[in-house]
Amino acid sequence: MMILVKDNRCDFCGTCVGVCPVDAIELREADISIIHDTCIDCDICIWVCPIDVLSSDAKEEVKHD
Amino acid sequence: MTDYDVIVVGGGPAGSMAAEAAAKQGAKTILLEKDRDIGYPVRCGEGVGATGLRKFIEPDPGWIATTISKVRMRSPDNTQVNFGMDDAGYVLHRRLFDYALANRASQAGAEIQTRAYVDGLILEDEYVRGVKYQYMGETRKLTANIVIAADGVESRVGRMAGLRTASKLKDMDSGYQATVGNIDVDQEMIDFYVGDNWAPGGYLWIFPKGDGMANIGLGINGIYGKDHNPHDMIHAFLRQYFPTASVLTSVCGGIPLGKTLKKITAKGIMLTGDAAHMVNPVTGGGIITGMEGGQIAGDVAGQCIQAGDYSEQAMKAYPERWHKAEGKNHEALYRIAQGIAEITDDQLNKIAHRLVKTPSENLSLLKIFTAVAREKPKMLLDVTRAFAGF
Missing domain, CATH: 3.30.9.10 (D-Amino Acid Oxidase, subunit A, domain 2)
Structure with missing residues (x-):
């Protein structure tokens, strides 16, 4: 499974960074990326995002099962 | 010899207050802001209390909406x-308000650099000795004796120094x-x-x-x-x-909205404002508490520079002064916030029905919280504490 950022919709507010327990989100002025090697797929960034631009790639997970 | 005495990361109210206070103590200070502008985008409801504001700056019609x-x-x-x-x-125009605070810091002698995104720390023997940052596609380094992280809700700079700054989900709105x-x-x-x-x-x-x-x-x-x-x-x-x-x-x-972090200093670094979780846990207001925390941090950093002592021991005055100024109140407010979170909609309606019978000129925030505490008696002591200020 993988956390994904829906293209071009992020407001770069940093709320997800503030809750990430493993510091797996990089955020600059207008650039966000998930460090997939560090991410533990806890999904709380998805829940806390005020505009729902994060999602987990659940389909991928099903594929790999 | 370091490039600066103090590096402040973040140009919100906490960062500008920190930079101003450090510069006023004679510390060679630079403030690094990641965005193009100080004060923008405004991620804030922009409400403040007049008394709290006046402790730090005279209200100016230029930035009061x-x-x-x-x-x-x-x-x-x-x-x-x-x-x-x-x-x-x-209700402020934060864009202009933040400008005024940053301008005041610059007039006190602090340098300000925008578009400077701090993405690493310079560490030596577990001591923070400076920062690495990106500026217009270029990686730059600056050394300093003390770094003050006022980098807001993200609070990444503190993490880079090994402090646990992530908010629990239940403590983040x-x-x-x-x-x-x-x-x-x-x-x-x-x-x-x-x-x-x-x-x-x-x-x-x-x-x-x-x-x-x-x-x-x-x-x-x-x-x-x-x-x-x-x-x-x-x-x-x-x-x-x-x-x-x-x-x-x-x-x-x-x-x-969590409690202020247990550790707001580490070797060579202080955390302040939202980055240190200084927001009022009941109201969500963080402007005044951030300014207060920032000012204390900058002041203590300046004193450390003057004394030539950057040890964690010397920086202890910062958490001590914060705790004295806001800490106890902040903890009572955190417990009140936990109590409020348990109140059901039915209870809220019941409280409102009771309060609405009181003429509005006789109502105050204290009366309202006291009415809330009737539903949640365990909150009463904290409400009294928060309002009486002990």
């Missing part, structure tokens, strides 16, 4: 409780705000909605900004974020209550 004297709280069944404020409040035009609201009143319908685990606010404009925002507890998102809720609210309003600006943001 409206002066507030009345409050309305609406329970889930829309029972409206109106009351006056003991202390005046202001997920926020969204639209600044709207063409609405008819009382320009001297702030208006709040509570309850599961509009604001699960938080509140929705209407703060007037003058000329028929207002900030209409919502913070919901992160836990509720799984099934709700404040963007959709604010737009549904606008459709229902202000269908002719136009959205002039919209922003989202996180509000860290």
Whole structure:
């Protein structure tokens, strides 16, 4: 499974960074990326995002099962 | 020899206050802001209390949008409780306010660099000795004796130094705000909605900004974020209550509502403002507490520089002074916030029905909290403590 950022919709507010327990989100002025090697797929960034631009790639997970 | 005595990361109110206080102590200080502008984007409801503000800066009509004297709280069944404020409040133009604070820091001698994104620390023997940052595609390094991290809700700089700064989900509100035009609201009143319908685990606010404009925002507890998102809720609210309003600006943001971090210093580094979780856990207001924390941090950093002692022991004056100024109150407010979170919509309605019988001129925030504490008696001591200030 993988956390994904829906293209071009992020407001770069940093709320997800503030809750990430493993510091797996990089955020600059207008650039966000998930460090997939560090991410533990806890999904709380998805829940806390005020505009729902994060999602987990659940389909991928099903594929790999 | 270091490049600077003090490096401040972040150009919000906490960072600017820190930079100003350090510079005033004679420390060679630079403030690094990641965005292009100081003060923009404004991720904030922009409300402050007059007394708190005056401790740090004289109110200036240039950055005050409206002066507030009345409050309305609406329970889930829309029972409206109106009351006056003991202390005046202001809704700010944060963009201009943050500029004024940064300008003041620069006039005290601090340098300011925008577009400077700090993405690493220079560490030596576990001591923070400076920062690495990106500027216009170029990696730069600066050394200093003390780094003050005022990098807001993200609080990454502290993590780079090994401090645990991440908020628990239950201690983070997920926020969204639209600044709207063409609405008819009382320009001297702030208006709040509570309850599961509009604001699960938080509140929705209407703060007037003058000329028929207002900030209409919502913070919901992160836990509720799984099934709700404040963007959709604010737009549904606008459709229902202000269908002719136009959205002039919209922003989202996180509000860290946890207790101030146990450790706000490490070797060579101090954390302040939202980055140190200094936001008022009941109101979500972080401007004044951030300014207070920033000023103390900068002042202590300046004193350390003067004494030539940058040890954690020397920096201890910072958490001690913060705790004395706000810490105890902050912890009582955190417990009150936990109590409020357990109150059901039915209880909120019951409280409102009781309060609405009191003439509004006799109502105060203390009376309201006392009424809330009747439903949650374990809150009473903390409410008394918070209002009496002990």
